[in-house]
Amino acid sequence: SKGDYRHYMLKEIFEQPEVIAAALEGRLSDEGVLVESFGPEAVAHFQTLKQIHIVACGTSYHAGLVARYWLERYAGVPVQVEVASEYRYRQVVVPEGTLFVTLSQSGETADTLAALRFAKTRGYVGSLAICNVPGSSLVRESDLCLMTRAGPEIGVASTKAFTTQLVALMLLTLAIARAQGGKVDREIITALRGLPKLCQEVLALDPAIESLAQSFAEKHHALFLGRGAHFPIALEGALKLKEISYIHAEAYPAGELKHGPLALVDSEMPVIAVAPNDDLLEKLKSNLQEVRARGGLLYVFADESVGMTEEPEVQVLTLPYVHEALAPLLYTLPLQLLSYHVAVLKGTDVDQPRNLAKSVTVE
Numbered sequence: 001s002k003g004d005y006r007h008y009m010l011k012e013i014f015e016q017p018e019v020i021a022a023a024l025e026g027r028l029s030d031e032g033v034l035v036e037s038f039g040p041e042a043v044a045h046f047q048t049l050k051q052i053h054i055v056a057c058g059t060s061y062h063a064g065l066v067a068r069y070w071l072e073r074y075a076g077v078p079v080q081v082e083v084a085s086e087y088r089y090r091q092v093v094v095p096e097g098t099l100f101v102t103l104s105q106s107g108e109t110a111d112t113l114a115a116l117r118f119a120k121t122r123g124y125v126g127s128l129a130i131c132n133v134p135g136s137s138l139v140r141e142s143d144l145c146l147m148t149r150a151g152p153e154i155g156v157a158s159t160k161a162f163t164t165q166l167v168a169l170m171l172l173t174l175a176i177a178r179a180q181g182g183k184v185d186r187e188i189i190t191a192l193r194g195l196p197k198l199c200q201e202v203l204a205l206d207p208a209i210e211s212l213a214q215s216f217a218e219k220h221h222a223l224f225l226g227r228g229a230h231f232p233i234a235l236e237g238a239l240k241l242k243e244i245s246y247i248h249a250e251a252y253p254a255g256e257l258k259h260g261p262l263a264l265v266d267s268e269m270p271v272i273a274v275a276p277n278d279d280l281l282e283k284l285k286s287n288l289q290e291v292r293a294r295g296g297l298l299y300v301f302a303d304e305s306v307g308m309t310e311e312p313e314v315q316v317l318t319l320p321y322v323h324e325a326l327a328p329l330l331y332t333l334p335l336q337l338l339s340y341h342v343a344v345l346k347g348t349d350v351d352q353p354r355n356l357a358k359s360v361t362v363e
């Protein structure tokens with residue numbers, strides 16, 4: 001039931017602190033991630049793998065894109081990420097020692113399942129499913145699995161399923177790094193443990209996000225910008241907005257602005273920037289300058305240390321400090337809430353958007 005919440009989506013957004021804690025439960029020790037969490041054979045697979053191919057659809061694909069940044073940076077493993085509907089129909093080259101990974105909330109998405117079946121004929125060393133539904137087809141047909149433990153997700157728009165996938169993917173990153181003899185990144189482990197509380201703090205910003213949503217409701221387009229691992233978060237923010245509010249939204253890595261999309265920016269175009277304090281912040285800020293110079297309205301999601309000054313055309317939502325590695329997770333929450341409130345203002349069917357199904361079991 002929705003309890004006191006007006007929609008399942010809102011309930012599911014607010015469940016994130018709890019389900020993220022569940023996704024971590026029993027999977028961490030002081031020595032790092034417990035590799036056996038991925039199954040008894042995981043240690044052998046993780047020790048020897050040389051690269052990873054990740055395949056998924058929609059929001060799950062966005063989680064895969066974040067994981068590429070993590071796996072390459074923290075585990076030093078080359079990663080390729082692709083949408084299942086493309087992957088399954090091309091002549092994929094599979095280098096020796098490649099692990100095949102699928103990401104799926106339902107475990108029944110037709111293209112993802114077909115991709116797994118196809119992959120089995122292509123010489124991978126094994127398959128891993130990161131999935132929310134125990135006993136689903138994807139879980140049954142994969143060699144290894146890690147359940148995301150988000151609990152039932154009723155809203156068509158994926159929210160808690162996505163953030164728990166990200167938690168699972170960070171666990172995967174740390175587990176592989178550990179199995180391959182890397183040093184344990186204790187800072188990230190500590191940060192993971194603190195994540196549920198930080199999410200709680202971000203959810204408390206809901207009233208401020210709701211008031212930001214006011215100025216979106218009558219817009220027809222929106223542009224989401226991020227850099228590095230926050231580019232996929234921008235993609236996910238844009239998908240949420242399209243899906244439930246029917247506002248056309250696009251996401252770009254901010255450095256691409258001047259290669260085309262800047263032509264769209266005028267005073268009618270809200271631009272949402274995901275701007276945690278990381279290596280790319282200074283570059284992102286100069287991209288934002290380009291938006292302001294063209295009269296675009298800026299909405300910046302940033303952390304305390306970023307020091308973005310608020311002006312009439314620049315609205316800043318300040319988030320608590322988070323370890324850089326986990327910022328993609330935390331910065332997802334305000335974007336979910338923003339889309340939710342815009343959709344409510346527009347009066348759409350938030351939990352069951354037109355033309356969409358929760359689980360896409362046909363091609």
Ligand code: M6R
Nearest residue numbers: 058059060104105106109157158
């Ligand atoms: O169940 P799956 O994760 O395999 O579903 C994949 C997509 O259909 C799904 O993520 C979809 O994009 C979301 N409902 C969007 O919010």
